[in-house]
Structure formats: structure tokens, C-alpha cells
Amino acid sequence: MGVDIVWEHPSQRASIIIKRVASLLLKCAGLSQKDLSLYLVSDEKITQINKQWLNRPWPTNVISFSQSDDLTSNLLGDIVISLDTARREAEEAGVSLENRLIALIAHGLVHIMGYDHEGSNSDKISFEKKEKELLKAVAQEKIMADLCINVDHVATIRQARGGVEPDPVAAAVLVELAGADGIVVHLREDRRHIQDRDVKLLRQLVQTRLTLEMAATEEMLKIASEIKPDIVTLVPEKREEITTEGGLDVVSLESHIAEAIEFLHKASIPVSLFVDPEQEQIEASKRVGAECIEIHTGRYAEASSPEQEDYEYEQIAEMARIGSDLGLRVHAGHGLNYQNTARLAALPEIVEFSIGHSIISRAVMVGMEQAVKEMLSLVKKGRIV
Ligand code: PXP
Numbered sequence: 054m055g056v057d058i059v060w061e062h063p064s065q066r067a068s069i070i071i072k073r074v075a076s077l078l079l080k081c082a083g084l085s086q087k088d089l090s091l092y093l094v095s096d097e098k099i100t101q102i103n104k105q106w107l108n109r110p111w112p113t114n115v116i117s118f119s120q121s122d123d124l125t126s127n128l129l130g131d132i133v134i135s136l137d138t139a140r141r142e143a144e145e146a147g148v149s150l151e152n153r154l155i156a157l158i159a160h161g162l163v164h165i166m167g168y169d170h171e172g173s174n175s176d177k178i179s180f181e182k183k184e185k186e187l188l189k190a191v192a193q194e195k196i197m198a199d200l201c202i203n204v205d206h207v208a209t210i211r212q213a214r215g216g217v218e219p220d221p222v223a224a225a226v227l228v229e230l231a232g233a234d235g236i237v238v239h240l241r242e243d244r245r246h247i248q249d250r251d252v253k254l255l256r257q258l259v260q261t262r263l264t265l266e267m268a269a270t271e272e273m274l275k276i277a278s279e280i281k282p283d284i285v286t287l288v289p290e291k292r293e294e295i296t297t298e299g300g301l302d303v304v305s306l307e308s309h310i311a312e313a314i315e316f317l318h319k320a321s322i323p324v325s326l327f328v329d330p331e332q333e334q335i336e337a338s339k340r341v342g343a344e345c346i347e348i349h350t351g352r353y354a355e356a357s358s359p360e361q362e363d364y365e366y367e368q369i370a371e372m373a374r375i376g377s378d379l380g381l382r383v384h385a386g387h388g389l390n391y392q393n394t395a396r397l398a399a400l401p402e403i404v405e406f407s408i409g410h411s412i413i414s415r416a417v418m419v420g421m422e423q424a425v426k427e428m429l430s431l432v433k434k435g436r437i438v
Pocket of ligand 1: 411
């Protein structure tokens with residue numbers, strides 16, 4: 054399910070953006086379970102297609118082919134767009150190519166949905182109404198996800214000598230200055246990296262938003278209610294693990310988690326649950342009253358073959374859709390790096406990434422600003438070409 058793009062020379066970022074926008078359009082049209090193929094071609098190619106199928110030997114901006122008249126079928130159809138014409142039209146209208154492509158995909162999709170503007174005046178009016186509705190709905194969606202950066206491992210280096218440097222609080226300021234959308238820290242029961250002092254200072258300094266990761270223990274709940282982070286992510290915690298190993302078992306711990314959430318809500322703190330990409334965990338997250346889920350991406354990140362990576366990617370895509378359909382905000386994180394994040398960034402349901410180790414590791418080599426900006430460019434919207 055989803056959008057396939059056939060595009061001869063896209064930059065990686067350009068195809069992420071277009072895939073994400075096309076998926077958002079499907080979602081806004083209530084068709085997120087359907088398949089759509091999108092072809093971005095030259096004027097020459099679209100002229101050939103026009104000649105072959107529509108008996109008009111000239112280039113147009115967009116042509117759509119409905120795969121089936123039956124909207125219950127999974128295959129919606131194909132949208133073919135001439136990039137040459139889209140680029141010219143964008144220049145003439147003084148809009149970005151990205152915006153022009155969004156408008157053309159929406160136009161093609163409305164045709165596929167069975168509307169036609171070439172018939173009677175009332176057909177034209179309903180077509181334009183539907184097209185406007187769709188574009189308005191997409192404009193209200195966030196096109197690209199947020200990037201929140203976990204600075205725990207700056208503290209890991211500090212704790213290696215038990216001194217005062219490097220300071221994760223100073224690192225958080227640099228992370229924000231480089232453009233990240235939020236700061237994440239995990240206050241562990243054993244205080245192996247982040248300390249209570251760090252969280253208190255971060256609360257005062259962070260200008261974007263502060264996510265506190267923690268176990269649902271009495272001690273941590275008390276700390277959270279005093280610090281008041283912008284959001285708490287509840288994670289499972291084992292003393293002997295190197296990092297958080299698996300997702301929270303919300304199904305087995307349902308009443309305990311529900312009580313913790315109730316406590317945090319009383320302190321006006323929204324709650325995210327770090328869960329494996331499993332439907333029963335996501336449905337349980339909804340039942341216990343969480344606002345968000347963070348999908349554990351560890352199995353995807355650690356896949357040992359391309360086939361396993363594809364399988365895990367599909368699981369995440371499907372679970373993100375289920376979470377979003379249940380009204381949960383969907384975050385993702387764990388093990389994400391400069392190689393494996395872009396693919397997930399194209400999924401429209403994931404609205405936030407939480408990434409730590411790979412960014413801090415790169416910062417050691419190239420500096421924090423560059424490390425953050427490189428990851429932002431993988432996650433964020435940018436110019437298409
Ligand atoms: N999300 C959660 C809930 C985590 O526990 C962690 C690890 O602290 C991360 C995201 C970030 O993982 P990584 O450091 O592998 O990017």
C-alpha cells in the first residue's frame with residue numbers, strides 16, 4: 054500500500070518529499086489504504102503518452118489513468134506529470150516547484166476519484182470544489198516530521214570521568230541553535246548518563262520542547278510532575294541493558310501504565326508510549342489514554358538483510374497508519390542513523406523522530422551544528438531540485 058514513484062533523476066530528498074506529499078493527499082482523500090503510481094517524466098515522454106492514449110500530440114502538465122472504476126479496489130491508478138511543464142508553470146506563477154507538483158498530484162487524484170472538469174458547468178464546479186478541499190486539507194497537515202535529538206550520550210562521555218564536561222545542557226543549546234525541533238533525555242533509574250541536575254537545567258533552558266524519557270516508576274513519576282517536561286515518553290528499563298532494548302509491553306502492563314498516564318495527565322503532561330511495531334500494543338496504547346506512540350525502530354535499524362529491512366519497514370509503515378487512524382500522534386526512534394532515516398521520513402504518519410546516538414557520534418567528528426543539520430536535511434522538507 055502507498056505511493057510508488059517512477060522518476061528518472063530525483064535527488065533522494067526530492068523523492069522523499071514528493072512521496073510524503075502524495076501519501077498525505079491520499080490520506081486527506083480517505084484513500085490511505087490504496088496504491089498509487091506516480092510518474093515524473095519529461096515533456097517528450099508526456100507528449101508520447103498523450104499521442105498514444107489521448108490522440109493529442111502535445112505536452113500537458115498532468116494525465117491520470119484510473120486503474121479501475123471501482124474505488125473499493127486497492128489499485129487506484131497512475132498519475133503522470135511532466136516535470137518540464139511543472140517547472141515552467143512554477144516559474145511563471147512564482148511558486149516553488151514543490152507547490153506546483155502538489156497541485157498537479159491533487160488534480161490528477163481528483164480525476165482518479167471520478168471527477169471531471171471537462172463536462173458540464175456543474176461537473177467543473179464539483180471538480181474544483183473537491184480539488185480545493187484536498188489542497189486545503191494537505192496545507193493543514195505538517196509536510197515534514199520534527200526532529201528531536203537525544204543528548205544522553207554527551208552525558209555518557211561526561212560520566213566516563215565523573216567530571217563536568219562535556220555538558221549535555223550546553224549540547225542541547227547547540228542542538229537548538231542548529232535548528233532541531235526538540236531535546237530528549239532519558240533519566241535512568243541508575244543515573245548512568247543524564248543526572249537530575251541536567252533535567253532541571255534543561256527545563257529552564259530549552260526553548261523548543263523537552264521530552265523526558267523514563268520508566269513508569271514512582272520515583273520518576275514524582276520527578277516528572279515537578280519538572281514538567283513538555284511530554285513524557287514511557288519506556289521499559291532494565292538495569293543490565295546497554296540501551297532500551299524492546300518496547301513497553303502495554304498489553305501486559307495495561308492497568309499500571311494507565312495509572313501512570315492518569316498521574317501524568319493530572320500534572321498536565323502528555324504521554325507517549327515507546328512500543329514495538331505491533332498492532333496489539335498500539336491498540337492498548339490508545340486504550341490506556343496515551344496521546345502518542347513512539348514506534349521502536351530497532352528491528353528495522355538492525356536488520357541483517359535487505360529483505361528483513363523491507364519487512365520491518367513495511368511493519369512500521371502499517372503500524373504508523375494504524376496508530377494515526379486511531380488518533381494517536383506517531384513518533385519513531387531507536388537506532389536511526391544517516392543511512393536509514395530518510396526512508397522512514399517519507400511516511401506521512403510519522404510526525405516526529407527521536408534520534409540520539411548517531412547524531413552525537415557524528416558531532417564528535419564534525420561538530421554539533423553540522424551533525425544536526427545533516428540529519429535535519431534527511432528528515433525535513435527542502436527545495437525539490
Ligand atoms: N527513543 C527512545 C524511546 C529511546 O530509548 C532511545 C534511546 O535512548 C532513542 C529513541 C534514541 O535511540 P538512538 O540513540 O539509538 O538514536
